[in-house]
Amino acid sequence: MNEQIRPNAREWTVSQLSAALRKTVEDAFGYVRVRGEISGCKIHHSSGHCYFALKDESAKIDAVLFRTALARLRIKPEEGLEVVVTGRLTTYPGKSSYQIVVETLEPAGIGALMVLLDQRKKALAAEGLFDARRKQPLPFLPQLIGVITSPGGAVIRDILHRLTDRFPRRVMVWPVRVQGEGAAQEVAAAIAGFNALPAKGLPGRPDLLIVARGGGSIEDLWSFNEEIVVRAAAASMIPLISAVGHETDVTLIDFAADKRAPTPTAAAEMAVPVRTELLVRIDSLIRRSLACWQRGQEARRTELRSAIRALPSAEQLLAVPTQRLDYASSRLPRALLANAQSHHARFSRAAGRLSPHMLRTQLGRCCELVGALVERARRAKEISGMRRRERLEGATARLRAGLRANADSHRNRIGRSRERVAGLAQRASRAMLMLLGQRVASLDRCAGLLQALSHRGVLARGFALVRDGKRRPVPHAARVSAGMSLDIEFFDGFVRASAEHAVLTPVEKPKPKLRSRRLADAGQGKLFE
Numbered sequence: 001m002n003e004q005i006r007p008n009a010r011e012w013t014v015s016q017l018s019a020a021l022r023k024t025v026e027d028a029f030g031y032v033r034v035r036g037e038i039s040g041c042k043i044h045h046s047s048g049h050c051y052f053a054l055k056d057e058s059a060k061i062d063a064v065l066f067r068t069a070l071a072r073l074r075i076k077p078e079e080g081l082e083v084v085v086t087g088r089l090t091t092y093p094g095k096s097s098y099q100i101v102v103e104t105l106e107p108a109g110i111g112a113l114m115v116l117l118d119q120r121k122k123a124l125a126a127e128g129l130f131d132a133r134r135k136q137p138l139p140f141l142p143q144l145i146g147v148i149t150s151p152g153g154a155v156i157r158d159i160l161h162r163l164t165d166r167f168p169r170r171v172m173v174w175p176v177r178v179q180g181e182g183a184a185q186e187v188a189a190a191i192a193g194f195n196a197l198p199a200k201g202l203p204g205r206p207d208l209l210i211v212a213r214g215g216g217s218i219e220d221l222w223s224f225n226e227e228i229v230v231r232a233a234a235a236s237m238i239p240l241i242s243a244v245g246h247e248t249d250v251t252l253i254d255f256a257a258d259k260r261a262p263t264p265t266a267a268a269e270m271a272v273p274v275r276t277e278l279l280v281r282i283d284s285l286i287r288r289s290l291a292c293w294q295r296g297q298e299a300r301r302t303e304l305r306s307a308i309r310a311l312p313s314a315e316q317l318l319a320v321p322t323q324r325l326d327y328a329s330s331r332l333p334r335a336l337l338a339n340a341q342s343h344h345a346r347f348s349r350a351a352g353r354l355s356p357h358m359l360r361t362q363l364g365r366c367c368e369l370v371g372a373l374v375e376r377a378r379r380a381k382e383i384s385g386m387r388r389r390e391r392l393e394g395a396t397a398r399l400r401a402g403l404r405a406n407a408d409s410h411r412n413r414i415g416r417s418r419e420r421v422a423g424l425a426q427r428a429s430r431a432m433l434m435l436l437g438q439r440v441a442s443l444d445r446c447a448g449l450l451q452a453l454s455h456r457g458v459l460a461r462g463f464a465l466v467r468d469g470k471r472r473p474v475p476h477a478a479r480v481s482a483g484m485s486l487d488i489e490f491f492d493g494f495v496r497a498s499a500e501h502a503v504l505t506p507v508e509k510p511k512p513k514l515r516s517r518r519l520a521d522a523g524q525g526k527l528f529e
Contacts, residue, residue, distance in 0.1 A: 146206030243267035
């Protein structure tokens with residue numbers, strides 16, 4: 001048998017029931033601490049809120065972390081991280097589900113932090129940020145050192161004191177927070193800011209960076225394990241020394257930095273050499289260089305003496321050339337005499353060949369050659385002139401033919417243009433007549449419309465237009481006073497009059513006609529006929 005319906009039970013709307021359930025849940029669980037593993041973590045790109053779920057072996061609950069609370073967290077939520085959250089339970093009416101609104105979030109013990117640290121280290125190492133080939137060598141003696149640390153701590157004093165003892169250098173401090181909310185963003189911004197400084201000018205770009213902080217717990221040093229700090233250190237174009245914590249403390253920035261120092265004091269020792277040791281070393285090098293130069297000079301002097309003893313004397317060097325000169329001097333007179341006799345014989349033979357008959361014969365041959373060349377030049381000139389005349393006649397014939405063809409082409413084009421102009425003139429004439437007809441018809445319509453709308457037509461039907469003394473129309477009788485001068489216009493003239501007294505007669509206004517609810521289309525039938 002079905003259950004009997006209770007007509008007196010209260011009737012809820014969906015919104016009322018959701019509000020009542022929400023109030024009950026929030027009153028019963030206004031503050032709770034929940035431990036679980038983060039699952040399905042995602043941040044909404046427009047609102048900035050973070051949505052995830054907390055789960056254990058057998059249950060799961062939705063969680064929401066609003067943007068303001070997310071900005072205050074020291075540890076950001078990540079997938080698979082075991083955490084302890086505090087907040088309040090509430091319901092979400094849009095999905096008929098309950099969720100926890102997280103106010104604080106912290107890792108569930110040191111073990112969870114170490115697991116998160118190991119996961120982040122493996123992910124960044126897979127990207128190559130810890131590769132030894134990316135690391136830069138430190139400058140031997142930097143002119144300007146940039147220090148990123150807290151300005152009020154003992155770290156900066158230790159670094160400055162150690163630099164003063166070893167080798168005083170200019171130091172530029174970028175003050176940042178080294179733990180707590182916003183510390184990671186400030187450290188990353190300081191590294192990027194030092195890299196963005198101009199290389200020239202004041203204050204100038206540092207030659208070396210030191211990121212320093214004293215010792216502390218893993219929670220205190222967690223800012224230097226953030227991904228933003230590690231990426232900024234890896235992207236730094238300035239060599240960077242990481243000096244975070246004591247010798248046993250290890251952070252992720254140590255792997256991305258170009259050099260890791262166990263303490264801030266050790267970082268200062270890595271940054272600059274000892275000045276006194278450099279001076280002693282320079283003095284030693286100077287003495288060694290001077291002694292080496294002196295030994296080299298003495299060795300060269302000894303070698304020069306040995307070379308001098310091995311060289312022959314001047315008499316030995318010039319003995320053979322002297323004998324050759326004496327032998328040549330003894331042969332020179334006979335050689336000159338033989339040379340003169342040889343030239344005299346050659347000149348005698350040439351004089352015998354230069355007789356008058358030979359000269360006349362050679363001159364006759366030259367004249368015959370010149371005559372032949374002149375005849376050949378005359379014949380070549382005649383042939384060239386004849387060929388030029390032939391080319392000129394051919395060019396003249398082609399030019400005449402081209403001129404005739406060009407004239408015929410221009411004549412035909414002028415005829416076609418004349419016919420086109422005549423056609424266009426006829427079309428323009430017809431278009432002008434048509435346009436004038438349209439304008440005349442439009443003018444007639446406007447004149448008829450003007451005549452229909454003019455008050456002269458109304459006056460022609462027996463009406464009159466009343467004006468006051470200033471020629472202004474008087475549309476109402478209430479505006480006419482006794483003795484008022486009026487000007488009445490009829491169709492065929494004007495009449496001046498004077499008002500004796502004004503009588504106001506009420507005029508009944510016609511009742512407005514009721515709009516018919518019938519359809520505009522008379523052919524539309526009715527549905528229920």
